[in-house]
Amino acid sequence: DIVMTQTPLSLSVTPGQPASISCKSSQSLLHSDGKTYLYWYLQKPGQPPQLLIYEVSNRFSGVPDRFSGSGSGTDFTLKISRVEAEDVGVYYCMQSIQLPRTFGGGTKVEIK
Amino acid sequence: EVQLVESGGVVVQPGGSLRLSCAASGFTFDDYAMHWVRQAPGKGLEWVSLISWDGGSTYYADSVKGRFTISRDNSKNSLYLQMNSLRAEDTALYYCAKDMTTVSYDAFDIWGQGTMVTVSS
Numbered sequence: 001d002i003v004m005t006q007t008p009l010s011l012s013v014t015p016g017q018p019a020s021i022s023c024k025s026s027q028s029l030l031h032s033d034g035k036t037y038l039y040w041y042l043q044k045p046g047q048p049p050q051l052l053i054y055e056v057s058n059r060f061s062g063v064p065d066r067f068s069g070s071g072s073g074t075d076f077t078l079k080i081s082r083v084e085a086e087d088v089g090v091y092y093c094m095q096s097i098q099l100p101r102t103f104g105g106g107t108k109v110e111i112k
Numbered sequence: 113e114v115q116l117v118e119s120g121g122v123v124v125q126p127g128g129s130l131r132l133s134c135a136a137s138g139f140t141f142d143d144y145a146m147h148w149v150r151q152a153p154g155k156g157l158e159w160v161s162l163i164s165w166d167g168g169s170t171y172y173a174d175s176v177k178g179r180f181t182i183s184r185d186n187s188k189n190s191l192y193l194q195m196n197s198l199r200a201e202d203t204a205l206y207y208c209a210k211d212m213t214t215v216s217y218d219a220f221d222i223w224g225q226g227t228m229v230t231v232s233s
Binding site: 041043047051060094099101103104106 | 156157162217218221
C-alpha cells in the first residue's frame with residue numbers, strides 16, 4: 001500500500017496569513033497516462049470531507065483561488081495564500097493511483 | 113443538486129451483521145463507480161470498498177475483505193454495504209462517496225453526511 005505522510009500535524013494561523021501543508025507519498029503518484037493522482041480534501045468540523053484540489057493543482061468547482069496545490073512525483077504541497085476563519089478543519093491528502101486508496105494522517109488548521 | 117444520503121447505522125454487538133444504504137440523487141448514478149470510506153471516532157479517513165458503475169467489479173480494503181460486501185441497485189440509485197462478523201474496530205462513521213470519473217476509478221468528488229456504526233456489547 002502507498003503510505004501518505006503529512007506534515008505538520010497541526011497549524012495555528014493568524015487570519016490573512018499564509019499556510020502550507022506538505023504531503024509525501026511512499027511511491028510516485030505519476031501515472032503512465034501523464035497524470036499525477038494526488039488530491040486534497042478539507043474536513044470542516046462536523047462535516048464530511050470536501051474536495052479542494054484534484055490531480056495536484058486543479059481546484060475543484062467552487063474552491064476559492066486562495067487554495068493552490070503543487071508538487072510532483074512523491075512530494076506535494078497545499079498552500080493557502082491568506083487563511084480565513086472558514087478554512088479551519090482537518091486537511092487530508094489522498095492518492096488514487098492504486099488501490100487501496102490511502103490518505104495522509106491529516107493536518108489540523110486552527111485560527112489564532 | 114448532487115446528493116448522497118446514507119442510512120442504516122446502529123449499535124450492533126460484536127459478531128453481528130448490518131447493511132448500510134446510500135441513496136443517490138442529482139446525477140446519473142449508473143455512470144459512476146461508488147465508494148465507501150470510514151472514519152473511526154477522532155481518527156482519520158480509511159477507504160473501505162469500491163464498486164464499478166455496473167456492479168461487475170468490486171474491491172475491498174484488507175481490513176474488511178471477506179466480511180463486507182459492496183453492492184448497488186442502479187434501478188433504485190442505491191449503494192449498499194453488507195457488513196458481517198463485525199468487530200469493535202469497525203466502529204466508525206461510514207461515508208458513501210461518488211467517484212469523480214466515468215471512465216475508470218479515481219478519487220471522490222461528492223460525499224454523503226455519513227452513518228454511524230457502533231460495534232459494542
